[in-house]
Amino acid sequence: GPLARAQSSLEPGESWLLEPHVVGGNPNLWTPGIKLGVKPGSFYHKTECFGPVLGLMRAADLDAALRFVNASEFGLTSGLHSLDDREVTRWRERIEVGNAYVNRATTGAIVRRQPFGGWKRSAFGSGAKAGGPNYVLSLGRWRDRADDLAAAEVLRRSRASYQQAWAEHFHQEHDPSQVLGESNILRYRPIRAMVVRAESTTPPHKLRQVEMAAAICGVPLSISLPVGQEIPMGLSGGATITTIVQENESELAQRIHTFERLRHLGAPTDELLTTAHAAHVPVIHE
Template sequence: MAAVTSKTFTEGDVEVSEAIDFCRFYPTSMAAFDELKTVSYQPKGVVLVIPPWNFPLAIPVGGTVAALAGGNTVLLKPATVALPVAWEFAQCFWDAGVPKDALQVVCPAERQSLNWLSAHQSVKHIILTGGTDTAFRLLENAPRTPLSAETGGKNAMILTVNGDQDRAILNVVSSAFSNAGQKCSACSLLLVERSTYEDEIFQSKLRDAVLSLRTGGVWDPMNYVGPMIDHKNEKLQYAIDHLEPGESWLVAPEFIDKEGYILKPCVKWGVKPGSYTFRNELFAPLLSVVCIDSLEQGIEYANSSEYGLTAGLQSLNKAERELWKNKIEAGNLYINRGITGAIVRRQPFGGMKRSAFGGGIKAGGPNYVASFLRFKNATAYDIKDVEANYRQAWNNVFSKEEDVSHIYGEENTFRYLPLNSMALRIADADELNDVLLVMLAANQTKTKLTVSLSDKHHQLEVIKAKVATFDGMKLRLESEEDFINTMSTYERVRACSESLSDAVYQKAAELGLCIIDSIPLAEGRIELLHYLKEQSISFEYHRYGSIFEENKCCG
């Protein structure tokens, strides 16, 4: 990893540990689905795994193991620069007994071959970690193939006047500059409340902390910041060359090599919402500092981004923490700690908005392997029994915010949130029972559902009557063309089968919208997943020797 992707040994060591965690966790997570008696499952088939270069071991291992754990076969297409790492770990898998028929490595030099491969009818699911543009290209190329993608981030950490300044500086520096800022989870925006922002002592401490980071080649283990993978980062160069009104350098950028691979950590001060540096993911050791007048304004600024991957808050005030936790739009939330370094199962990883494509199920979490399985009802069911099953799944699993790690000094909870807006598009041939299951699931999860169908459906009157029995559920009688024109208003689309037209899938691909088209299930432990999004929250309450839960709330 150090030789081919310029990863420091410290970062590489952590990545090896994460890869091992994936190998241990995903197979054991299958047990929860083996125990379900109302459904059966089978593997989807061929899963195409497309990992990035910045985590050349952990992420491809994670995708590969998740697919293999469900009995699928894997085509691994690593980033070209990271091929040597992928080949080495694939060799380990083969040596351990994984058949080469089950795991193959392909690395075409040109995009055309990948386009052909990703659109091939044998590929039943695609796992991507990479750029948002890449996710859209894959969707456009194969709109009916399910895509689980973790993409970009423009991640913000907020520091209020109630935050511990010294601890906050430590957290932001590690989050912004580890791996030379080349993490999708990296902190690239620091939003600071005005009195702290204008405090010269705070500015001096932040400057000193950044300047203290040793920068250089990866072969010196004392270097904290290593080289970037690319010396032709046009977005970074533009951000360096252009200071917009009000902007200045708290720590000026400096390349220490002629080629421009090694950039010392730098801090741009006075960045404003809407500016180039505020909006664009730079993937480099450049931190932007923004002045805010209140926590509420900071949340508004952070949520204005099209991304929603990680987010951080530095505050010792309980009311501020609760407000931020319930208003911020991101998949992984971190309080009074850094916002990178998610650990398998402890902090399942994945974003919201343009940071994630697919069904909202997080990597390293309890449900991830289910994404690569095809479930079906194993027994006949009665609607009343389904209601009871859904209610039990909701009460036992999905309504709870739980900490499964139980670490002194750090609370790591995992919760499910309802979707803001979801559509059920009913095809003329769909069965009434399938439609009812979707309505029941949406109602149980408190997801706002719009039921869309043509006025020619053979069960129209029954469906209209059923919709009227659920509070907040809407009915739209519309043609498929009219439905396509409204798809941008939904967060996700549910279908009862794969019978929707290609035009619907093509529009979904254009919007980056996920269509769940598997047969609705009477088992709530699986079906309810489609109406929810997952969120991880990590709260470090250990401070000055206080490691017990009763001491975690200050202010």
């Protein structure tokens, strides 16, 4: 597998600073290895290898180093050691990982203080981090309370609720542990591409709720409608909506890999679920 390849071979331009070897004839016990000269885009750069092999890459500057890290399909942990506040600020804003450490060790995450979870292929489902305040919510399902309200009133209440949640919680940085001498900040980052799929029976206000939430959070939203369905009245067509497409679910499945999340306002087909799973796209549905 990938780990065996990383432990036993070198790519062009690489060399061993510390070559690993099997201990005592046990194929499951290896000494650590350190590779020099790992190139951008190479096997070891783009592959997640769970084992004691370290690959060293040389970057011209911080921006180049950020490009190296963010080019990976994975994004679990990264660390920076710097006394330059400008570098720290730039790194914090651009690094694409779930656990980001500044001037400290990058292992030993502690419940609540450092909830554990990543970005991209280092995340599963909604992305709620183990040991964090949202993890229990990911183990259940939300259901609307059966209130007999007009759609306009539902939308009014939804907007007020979304705006309050964004302003008071999701747009804030949180440090509940308050450990003297260190910061352990939990923050929320908007995803970069989301698609919502409606069905012919989807109430228009349900689609508007998703659009409203995406607009408040600044998430680019693509809307997928069944073939022949008219665009519901009331959609703003604002800057957060990137496309409105009429298509069947097989056609949506062909482009699902271009999104980070699918919100389905109904019952997705097995084909769509299977394709989304293969593309590592979380699906949120009723």
